[in-house]
Structure formats: C-alpha cells, structure tokens
Amino acid sequence: MTVTLADVAARAQVSPATVSRVLNGNYPVAASTRERVLRAVDELDYVLNGPASSLAAATSDLVGILVNDIADPFFGILAGAAQSEIGGQEGTGRAGGEKLAVVCNTGGSPDRELTYLTLLQRQRAAAVVITGGAVEDPEHSAAMTGKLAKLAAAGTRVVLCGRPRLAGTEESVAAALAFDNRGGGQRLTEHLLTLGHRRIGYIAGPAGRSTTRHRLEGHRAAMDAAGLGDEVDGLTVHGPYERRTGYDATLELLRREPGLTAVVAANDTGALGACAALRDRGLSIPGDVSVAGFDDLPFSADAVPALTTVRLPLYEAGARAGRLAMGREDPPPGGIATVRADLMVRGSTARARPE
Incomplete structure (x- = not known):
C-alpha cells in the first residue's frame, strides 16, 4: 500500500501543509515539529510520488559530513579535510563533477544524527561521511542500520571516518576508516x-x-x-x-x-x-x-x-574519507581500514616521583 503525505501528517499529528513545508524547506517550521515530521517520514518510508519522485531519483550534488561538535578541533580537522577533497573536483553538475559539501553538527545527539541522515536521504545526497564515535545503544544502532540501508538503496555512498562499522551494514557502508x-x-x-x-x-x-x-x-x-x-x-x-x-x-x-x-x-x-x-x-x-x-x-x-x-592522522584520514566518498579511491580490502595511532612522547610526562 502506497504511503501518502496524509499518512505522514497523521503519524506526526500535524497538517498535510506542515509536512509539505518541512519536506520542501520553503517555510519556517519549529525544530520539534520538523523532527516529528521527519521521524514519521522515516518510520513510514514515505517517498514522493509522480514527477517530483522522478526528479528526486537523480543523485544530487550534495554531500553531507556529520560531526558531533564542529567547534572541537578533532571534528573541524576531519570535516575540513573531507570537504577539501569533496569540493575540489573539476567540473560541475550531476554527472560526477564538483559537489557541495555540507557540515551537519549533531551536538552529539543520536536523534539529530538520524534526523540529518533523513534530510540527506530526502535530498538524494551523493554521499555521506559520518565522523567520530558511535552511540552504543541497541535501539539507536538498529535505527542507524536501517537508515544506512535506505541511503545506500537510494544511491548514496556512505563512508565512516573514526567509527566502527555496525554489524549488518556491510552492504550499505562503502568504507569504514577506524582509528586504533x-x-x-x-x-x-x-x-x-x-x-x-x-x-x-x-x-x-x-x-x-x-x-x-x-x-x-x-x-x-x-x-x-x-x-x-x-x-x-x-x-x-x-x-x-x-x-x-x-x-x-x-x-x-x-x-x-x-x-x-x-x-x-x-x-x-x-x-x-x-x-x-x-x-x-x-x-x-x-x-x-x-x-x-x-x-x-x-x-x-x-x-x-x-x-x-x-x-591520530586526522587530516589524512578526513581527506581519505572524502576521496572514498567521491569514488576517487578504491575501498580498502573488506571495506575496513584501521588508521594507525602513534605515541608522541613530549615534556608533560617523566619518571614518577619517589615515594
């Protein structure tokens, strides 16, 4: 049975007009309402019908980079390096040329992480790079597994940078760069x-x-x-x-x-x-x-x-994630690569003081 916009509105307990505004992004909507609508869209697996669906089926020029906190240099370096590879290609347009990289700041919220992925799915993002550690919660892991499968089915290339690959996502995650x-x-x-x-x-x-x-x-x-x-x-x-x-x-x-x-x-x-x-x-x-x-x-x-x-070679890892997202580097064997972690001994450590 085809899911309609009215079904989404009923699930989210809003009007059909509000659902349309959220999906089209052409009118201000309260953040809590937006998240409720997007959750309903995700739960019902709603897809646009008719001409709009044909248009959406084409992979866009958009690439999403998810970070926990863009103010943290750890994530800033990863995102900046990935963006330099994603946006640095010659040419333009949907035929594989230059892409628009958008940094999505989740604030460490599992719900915001899923919301951004839903938005990127709706926009038919060409690729998604997810950085940083994963939330270890069974319910969230199941939701992430389902969401990544939907993204991959829509033609979005998913790359993980700095987080382990979840069991069951072998087919939906193109590559995972895991820090040691x-x-x-x-x-x-x-x-x-x-x-x-x-x-x-x-x-x-x-x-x-x-x-x-x-x-x-x-x-x-x-x-x-x-x-x-x-x-x-x-x-x-x-x-x-x-x-x-x-x-x-x-x-x-x-x-x-x-x-x-x-x-x-x-x-x-x-x-x-x-x-x-x-x-x-x-x-x-x-x-x-x-x-x-x-x-x-x-x-x-x-x-x-x-x-x-x-x-941790953050810039190098972020840049590699960007190339993998753009398909300009072959995935590592098995789709997973472990990124080295090197000890740097400096002046803040010395022999323990005598008892």
Missing part, C-alpha cells in the same frame, strides 16, 4: 608504566560512546598486564570531551587518590583542563604529576610543557 583507539590507549599507559607510575588516574569520555570504550579498554589492558587492573574503575571519571571535564575530573581524582602521579585524559582538550587543575593545586607538571592526552591536536605541541599524546 585501543592500541593507542594501551601504548600511552604502557609508556607511563615504564616510567614507574602506578597510581594513574584516567579521564574518560562520555559513557556509551565507542571511542570512549575503546580508549578505556586500551588503558585497562595495559594496567591489567601490570597487575593493576583493580585500580582502574576507582580512578576513572567519565565526562564530555571538554576542558572543563578535564579540570573537574582531575580534582575528583586527587580527592580519591592524593598520591596520584599521572593523569591520562582521553583527549587533548581534557588533558589541558587537567594541567590547569594541577597548577591550581600547586602541583608541577611533570615533576609532581605527569599528564598525557589523545589525538595530538595542533595545540598539543605548543602547550607548556608540550603534551605527551597519541597522534
């Missing part, structure tokens, strides 16, 4: 252990994110190998990937363990917050407490002292 977050996290903590650190605090990212889990698993693996696995849970604090998280988490870690000799933050921005908290407590870096981060963002080498961290 576990390996990088393990090597970072092993570095501190070789320096004699045993009381190591860990500032994790938000719970329920694949990046958070994988980096913490690497840290835990190194601690387990050193016989210190029992210490991990009590010296781990979760929070957003923000400077404030690093600051507040470090104070909490010092409260739990006054003899702390090292702090590992799951990203460089949090590590800078940790450094600020330690200085405010009158502690020196690395004399009293060593600090390490993750990502090797541009400011890391210029911090004082320069930050020990794990380097």
Whole structure:
C-alpha cells in the first residue's frame, strides 16, 4: 500500500501543509515539529510520488559530513579535510563533477544524527561521511542500520571516518576508516608504566560512546598486564570531551587518590583542563604529576610543557574519507581500514616521583 503525505501528517499529528513545508524547506517550521515530521517520514518510508519522485531519483550534488561538535578541533580537522577533497573536483553538475559539501553538527545527539541522515536521504545526497564515535545503544544502532540501508538503496555512498562499522551494514557502508583507539590507549599507559607510575588516574569520555570504550579498554589492558587492573574503575571519571571535564575530573581524582602521579585524559582538550587543575593545586607538571592526552591536536605541541599524546592522522584520514566518498579511491580490502595511532612522547610526562 502506497504511503501518502496524509499518512505522514497523521503519524506526526500535524497538517498535510506542515509536512509539505518541512519536506520542501520553503517555510519556517519549529525544530520539534520538523523532527516529528521527519521521524514519521522515516518510520513510514514515505517517498514522493509522480514527477517530483522522478526528479528526486537523480543523485544530487550534495554531500553531507556529520560531526558531533564542529567547534572541537578533532571534528573541524576531519570535516575540513573531507570537504577539501569533496569540493575540489573539476567540473560541475550531476554527472560526477564538483559537489557541495555540507557540515551537519549533531551536538552529539543520536536523534539529530538520524534526523540529518533523513534530510540527506530526502535530498538524494551523493554521499555521506559520518565522523567520530558511535552511540552504543541497541535501539539507536538498529535505527542507524536501517537508515544506512535506505541511503545506500537510494544511491548514496556512505563512508565512516573514526567509527566502527555496525554489524549488518556491510552492504550499505562503502568504507569504514577506524582509528586504533585501543592500541593507542594501551601504548600511552604502557609508556607511563615504564616510567614507574602506578597510581594513574584516567579521564574518560562520555559513557556509551565507542571511542570512549575503546580508549578505556586500551588503558585497562595495559594496567591489567601490570597487575593493576583493580585500580582502574576507582580512578576513572567519565565526562564530555571538554576542558572543563578535564579540570573537574582531575580534582575528583586527587580527592580519591592524593598520591596520584599521572593523569591520562582521553583527549587533548581534557588533558589541558587537567594541567590547569594541577597548577591550581600547586602541583608541577611533570615533576609532581605527569599528564598525557589523545589525538595530538595542533595545540598539543605548543602547550607548556608540550603534551605527551597519541597522534591520530586526522587530516589524512578526513581527506581519505572524502576521496572514498567521491569514488576517487578504491575501498580498502573488506571495506575496513584501521588508521594507525602513534605515541608522541613530549615534556608533560617523566619518571614518577619517589615515594
């Protein structure tokens, strides 16, 4: 049975005119109403009929790049590099020439992620690049699996950059570039252990994110190998990937363990917050407490002292994702490539202070 615009309106509990305005984008609609309509469109798998459907069937010149937070340099670098490859082709038009890359900022919201993908599906986007870690929630994963299948069926090429490929999306995801977050996290903590650190605090990212889990698993693996696995849970604090998280988490870690000799933050921005908290407590870096981060963002080498961290080749990965999205590079074997994570030892880590 064909789904009609009236069916969508009934599901979303709005008028048919409101549905039309949302789909055509030619009239202001409240954000909550827009999301309700798009959810109904997705649930009912509504497709335009008649001449409009024929027009929509052609792949557009639009490419979507989804990021969690465009203000975060991690995502800014990935998006900028992908955009440079997507928009840098010669020629114009639907025949495979220059594309318009649009950055969609989800704010870390699973609902917004699905909403943007629905909008890009409606626009028959030529490709979608999804960056950053995945939300590890069964309901959201199922919704994402279904959405990616619809995008692929409509001719949209889907590329993941910095997130694992979900089971069941082998046919709908053209390529996945997964960062070696576990390996990088393990090597970072092993570095501190070789320096004699045993009381190591860990500032994790938000719970329920694949990046958070994988980096913490690497840290835990190194601690387990050193016989210190029992210490991990009590010296781990979760929070957003923000400077404030690093600051507040470090104070909490010092409260739990006054003899702390090292702090590992799951990203460089949090590590800078940790450094600020330690200085405010009158502690020196690395004399009293060593600090390490993750990502090797541009400011890391210029911090004082320069930050020990794990380097991810963000620009190179983003550019590769852009080429894969445009079909200008062959997908890796099996559709998945692991992006290396290299330990960068700098001045913020040193041997643990004597007992």
